[in-house]
Amino acid sequence: MTITLALRASLLHYTDDPALTEDGIHWHADGLLLLEGEKIVAAGDYAALKHLVPDELTVQHHPGKIIMPGFIDTHIHYPQTDMIASPAPGLLPWLEQYTFPTERQFQNPAHANDVASFFLDELLRCGTTTAMVYCTVHPESVDAFFTQSEQRNLRMVAGKVMMDRHCPEFLQDTAESSARDSDALIQRWHNQGRQLYAITPRFAPTSTPEQLHLAGELAKQYPDTFIQTHVAENKDECAWARSLFPNARSYLDIYDQVGLMRPRAMYAHCIWLDDEDRRRMAETQSAVALCPTSNLFLGSGLFDFDKAEAANVPLSIATDVGGGTSFSMLQTMNETYKVARMGGRYLPASRMFYTATLGAARAMQLHNTIGNFQSGNEADFIIVDPKATPLLARRSAHINSLEEQLFVLAMLGDDRCIEATYAAGKLVHSKI
Structure with missing residues (x-):
């Protein structure tokens, strides 16, 4: 295994429908996403995974942002x-x-x-x-x-x-x-x-x-x-x-x-x-x-x-x-x-984000290829800025839960929230 890209931010992805099981949603407030070429290697808490990052590889840090599947x-x-x-x-x-x-x-x-x-x-x-x-x-x-x-x-x-x-x-x-x-x-x-x-x-x-x-x-x-x-x-x-x-x-x-x-x-x-x-x-x-x-x-x-x-x-x-x-x-x-x-x-907002990621992949019979950060899946993901507009920034200052954060993004968010988009591990869109 050769880690080629490491990104640190909050991580959100699903392994099941959150309406069916509380364990279906995975949230890591300080998370790390590791890639090998076009594929996902691991996703989880930064503290638990940072030892996998090679000394010569710089971790790309995006504080305050959320990484989730495309x-x-x-x-x-x-x-x-x-x-x-x-x-x-x-x-x-x-x-x-x-x-x-x-x-x-x-x-x-x-x-x-x-x-x-x-x-x-x-x-x-x-x-x-x-x-x-x-x-x-x-x-x-x-x-x-x-x-x-x-x-x-x-x-x-x-x-x-x-x-x-x-x-x-x-x-x-x-x-x-x-x-x-x-x-x-x-x-x-x-x-x-x-x-x-x-x-x-x-x-x-x-x-x-x-x-x-x-x-x-x-x-x-x-x-x-x-x-x-x-x-x-x-x-x-x-x-x-x-x-x-x-x-x-x-x-x-x-x-x-x-x-x-x-x-x-x-x-x-x-x-x-x-x-x-x-x-x-x-x-x-x-x-x-x-x-x-x-x-x-x-x-x-x-x-x-x-x-x-x-x-x-x-x-x-x-x-x-x-x-x-x-x-x-x-x-x-x-x-x-x-x-x-x-x-x-x-x-619930958690259900809507599931339906737009892993839920859609399941509907298409592609859940073992795209839709979440399962090891071996294709590395299609986005970096989301929950404070992309003045209104979002002000509203996000009063967030009390993950569900509330996702709900605010769903109600007030649009293309301006997408800071970067990656396909097969490569940057294909960046606001910066």
């Missing part, structure tokens, strides 16, 4: 970066007026590279080190994204949108071409370095039964790939999906019938599910990407935490840019808390 955003659209905060009365008009025209430009590789570069830098600036990302129907958009991600050595998941009906002709593929293109992209990018591929039908109404069937065949052929799509976001969309697939028991069942529910499947929104849907999600280990800022922005509805947790559905939170209005997972926690409160649920 945030994981399980649902975001990189092509929508330039149309974030676009006004529309609802989801379907928003797609027609803004989303589809914006995505048309991604057949141009130069444009796709430019947006992908900005998008990834913005994620890193906000402390997000892994995301599940939608590209467009154009294979060029996927190549551009993964090329930019690979250059930064990030652990990213992305895929080409599959969409062969109910969209402008300039964005339509076909069932056959989408499967062929996706297969080629899987072979080119899945497990290429730290890149991972997601089979990506946009949502059931924009795919024919044939396209969804072929997506299911790909999911069966490549069982370690990811699956990502949308389901039950708003009532109009649900009614539309049911009218197009009258033989399905529910909107979610459309995907289930073609083999798109399994571990590593991520379903965005999941607001209007029923109890049988939730049971199937838990049974198949398909996960929810809760998108509170976009659900509020588009007036889609409020996620039901109690029913999801009663069914043991894997849960994560996501920004859903550009329907979501911030790249910041701290801001997303803020909205998550308010959505829960409107549903009569109090959500």
Whole structure:
């Protein structure tokens, strides 16, 4: 073992859901994080680990700061970066007026590279080190994204949108071409370095039964790939999906019938599910990407935490840019808390930080790779400044517990709190 980087600060990470066990949260007020190259070696109290630091290695000390795993955003659209905060009365008009025209430009590789570069830098600036990302129907958009991600050595998941009906002709593929293109992209990018591929039908109404069937065949052929799509976001969309697939028991069942529910499947929104849907999600280990800022922005509805947790559905939170209005997972926690409160649920901050780190990694079946400071995990982490703004500094002077500190960060924090971001042990963003 050769320690290559040692950082001293307060440390926060999880080994289990703090709602299930008090031992799930690990806090070291004076902590030490030790790395060997791209991997975590150890994390714990400074006094207990300092003897492992070689004499010739200087410990990087960040007093007053918190080191924690990088945030994981399980649902975001990189092509929508330039149309974030676009006004529309609802989801379907928003797609027609803004989303589809914006995505048309991604057949141009130069444009796709430019947006992908900005998008990834913005994620890193906000402390997000892994995301599940939608590209467009154009294979060029996927190549551009993964090329930019690979250059930064990030652990990213992305895929080409599959969409062969109910969209402008300039964005339509076909069932056959989408499967062929996706297969080629899987072979080119899945497990290429730290890149991972997601089979990506946009949502059931924009795919024919044939396209969804072929997506299911790909999911069966490549069982370690990811699956990502949308389901039950708003009532109009649900009614539309049911009218197009009258033989399905529910909107979610459309995907289930073609083999798109399994571990590593991520379903965005999941607001209007029923109890049988939730049971199937838990049974198949398909996960929810809760998108509170976009659900509020588009007036889609409020996620039901109690029913999801009663069914043991894997849960994560996501920004859903550009329907979501911030790249910041701290801001997303803020909205998550308010959505829960409107549903009569109090959500502790410790639970929100778990859901944005190890909880998301578990939902993605990547918990032995990212999400906490377990020895051997990839060294993706952030340095957080809890006094990054005058208001945060003043409020933090009156903190009485870790829970209160995390709550203040979730309510008042944003990108300004991220002092530095590391990916695979390398500094990839710094405010200084």
